[in-house]
Amino acid sequence: DTAVSQTPKYLVTQMGNDKSIKCEQNLGHDTMYWYKQDSKKFLKIMFSYNNKELIINETVPNRFSPKSPDKAHLNLHINSLELGDSAVYFCASSQDETAVNSPLHFGNGTRLTVT
Amino acid sequence: QQQVKQSPQSLIVQKGGISIINCAYENTAFDYFPWYQQFPGKGPALLIAIRPDVSEKKEGRFTISFNKSAKQFSLHIMDSQPGDSATYFCAASKSWGKLQFGAGTQVVVTP
Structure with missing residues (x-):
């Protein structure tokens, strides 16, 4: 009964391809996120959704498009993959948008390698 | 621009020793300061705030000191x-804001 699950765990693909990463949470949380962790382990927020509505959209290339079909799911689609997209992508959820009252629960990550 | 600066980048400590990781922030509006712990192959998890x-x-054995x-x-x-042994991230935010993470500290505890 994993709280935040994302698939696939590993994704190896060639430049120019389009790929998707799926995320589901069973915690009943209202807010979901995508984070990118680079090779130096730096964590950077990409997107945040609250009840299916986009609330944070950091400076991310528009090749990245999140989609939230319902509040338990937040998928990430990436078009025209580039070498620099190689990273570990983490999905996370929290009860609401208030950092104080609702800690982030992270999935175990998807390691994307673009060749 | 990183809003939370974390040091050191890595740390090796002997079993039984004390590990100390430091973070500094600029935004005086920040009012929440959590630490997350990340094991290899796993996502970060809240440790203490x-x-x-x-x-x-x-x-327990974990203490946050705040100045x-x-x-x-x-x-x-x-x-x-x-x-x-894990990577530790400090973070900071306003109550209603997004978390700003530090760059992480890899801690290795030798037997």
Whole structure:
């Protein structure tokens, strides 16, 4: 009964391809996120959704498009993959948008390698 | 521009020793300061957090020290164990804001 699950765990693909990463949470949380962790382990927020509505959209290339079909799911689609997209992508959820009252629960990550 | 600066980048400590990780922030509006722990192959998980109305918070072997005037906070791991080997991230936010993470500190505890 994993709280935040994302698939696939590993994704190896060639430049120019389009790929998707799926995320589901069973915690009943209202807010979901995508984070990118680079090779130096730096964590950077990409997107945040609250009840299916986009609330944070950091400076991310528009090749990245999140989609939230319902509040338990937040998928990430990436078009025209580039070498620099190689990273570990983490999905996370929290009860609401208030950092104080609702800690982030992270999935175990998807390691994307673009060749 | 990184809003939370974390040091050191890596740390090796012997079993039983004390691990100390330091973080500094600039935004005086920040009022929530959590620490996350990440094991290899896993996502980060909340370890301990502090609000600025207290100067110290302790949970088991983990202690956060907070210095509001210096805009600094630190994590102390007492009696470090090999199972504590992980990457530790400090973070900061306003109550309603997004978390700003530090760059992470890789801690290795040798037997």
